[in-house]
Amino acid sequence: MLILSIESSCDETAVALVEDGRKVLTDQIFSQADLHAIYGGVVPEIAARSHLEVISRLAERALQVAGVTRADIDAVAVTYAPGLIGAVLVGVNFAKSAAMALGVPLIPVHHVRGHIAANYLAYPELTPPFLCLAISGGNTMLVDVRDYCSMHILGQTRDDAAGECFDKSARVMGLPYPGGKPIDELSKRGDDHKYELPRPYVGQNPYDMSFSGLKTSVINIAHHCEQTGEELDKAGLAASLCRAVSESLVGRTMTAEKELGYKKLAVAGGVAANSRIRGDFQKAAQKAGYELFIPPLRLCGDNAAMIGAQGYYEFLEGHTADSGLNAYATMGL
Amino acid sequence: MPMRRWGCNMVAITNSEVETEEVGEHFGTQIPDGSVVALYGELGSGKTAFVRGMARGMGIDCLVNSPTFTIVNEYLGKRNLFHFDMYRLGGADELYDIGWEDYLGRRGVCAVEWSENVSGAFEGDEYAVRFEKLGDSSRRITIEGGNQSC
């Protein structure tokens, strides 16, 4: 079954073609670099989030690159929630009328379910149930993936996302944005016990997390050094921060895994690229005898292939929509 | 936590995130629909904590997270609160591109973090909430503006 999938929930616009939920024929993600390729040199003034301007071009390019025709498409899947409403609406309304035009079913897909489904593309052998830690730019959540379309959030951040903590700490340290990679690099040269950073306890739900206190601590440490004239050990701060974030994430995940007993653990999202977090998960999983799944970086950011993957399973469950499909800024998993 | 008020202005000193939330909560009980609340303050000064309190004060039972990546979070309930974060935006023009004008037309309250980034976009009748760091965890929060007393 060939699915044309569309993602436009925030910064990226993407169109992909995915076969049977597991094989990606193409994943066209629009980025600034593409501007020139698409417009052949004369680039009109386009806002950063220019979903409306590029969506039909991306769809056409997807067909061309994959070498398929409109008649080959069996369904259209689209991110319908959550996200920036003006962006999601573009994807949803393009998808619904494309589906109408092609005479095929329309499949609504939840964006975070898509992130979890990125694991299916990276690991064909992975099937539910498993535990998934989703740590992307805007999400930090621990999800019990009972079945392809049956998920339960065990815990999530009560304030900042883990990735955001890295980005803002990076800014305070004078590092470039996005901060994940520079902090990662810097941390390798530093003493991870140089600074004592808090391990926040969130209260009612032990699986809930909090990162805004960590961010504030990093800010305060940097500020103190500025005031006293003491030199800030940036490498040490970066290393200490990575250790703190990792311990917050890995600790809870391993506890949840033990409780659920799946012995399968996936970590999805851009923050999974952090070497300390990755390394700690690998060690912990190996020690406990769990199978660990961490997708490659290109599947960790927003993309449409993951929507095509999840869309396949939603379709098998009969989750389709009619032409009245709406977009939502917020939606539970 | 001591509060002084004169005219349409209010100043509060808070010594913890919880106290900042409480100031926000009180503000949330007073603020009418259709208001724009512009928040100004550096990283980690308590803006999101304040908005968390606002939501509670407005009777909305919702998880209030930082909208840095999402740009806008919608908290819908008995009343609606639209929580913006302009941290990633380059200027007032980009405000339009995220549907700002349409949000103003919806019934609810718009709370905007990092309003410094979109100066000139507001119409002059907004509330301005300024956060000043006095120490590691103490803050001075100044609220002015609007056409109602707080």
Next chain:
Amino acid sequence: MLTLALESSAKAASAALFEDGKFLGQTIQTDGLTHSRTLMPMAEFLLKNTEHTVKDLGLVAVAHGPGSFTGLRIGMAAAKGLAWGLQIPAVGVSTLEAMAFGGPDAEGSMLCCAMDARRNQVYNALFEVRGGKPVRLCPDRAISVAELEPELISYKKPWILLGDGAELCYNTLDKKKLAFQLAPEPLRIQSARGVGLAAVGIPSGTADDLLPVYLRLSQAERERQERIKKTKEKDHE
């Protein structure tokens, strides 16, 4: 050729069908559920009730702005999806022009089309009905009613006010300085029927060519400030 016209730039949403220029029908809703829920079901309904299928469509026409950021995106994304899916041409028309084409058409009528743009401003364009069709007198712009008034006066003719900004104009313009009236209600707002009529003769393109024309207030505001600044500089000379 069967043409589907879509309009979702403001509070109302509508879809209309034309066959070889002949108006077949329209569904319009001025309140209620969001356009994302109503617009395409309206189109489906019209196709079904005129005994057509989506594959019979030869052209999609849509209002491309000015108007609500969200509303325009819904209509345009839907138009793009259809045009791309069916591989048929698409054409975008000015919301204000569509408004004029759906308005009163007595010969010589002076149409002032105005959409509420907040901050006491309106998205506006002026038209004169000649030979049964509205002829454009100025480009689409965002303007305050105060600035619009002298321009309307200069034409020395009575004006018919259209759009959701018509009442604002009606209540602000000076009755002692010029003559104006509100267009009859059924003819006052933009509609898919107006889009379809306005689209006749406009060269179409592909789904890719369809681009929104937002007339952003912030940009318009800056331009206005520039105009005011220039006027002040002239006064100082």
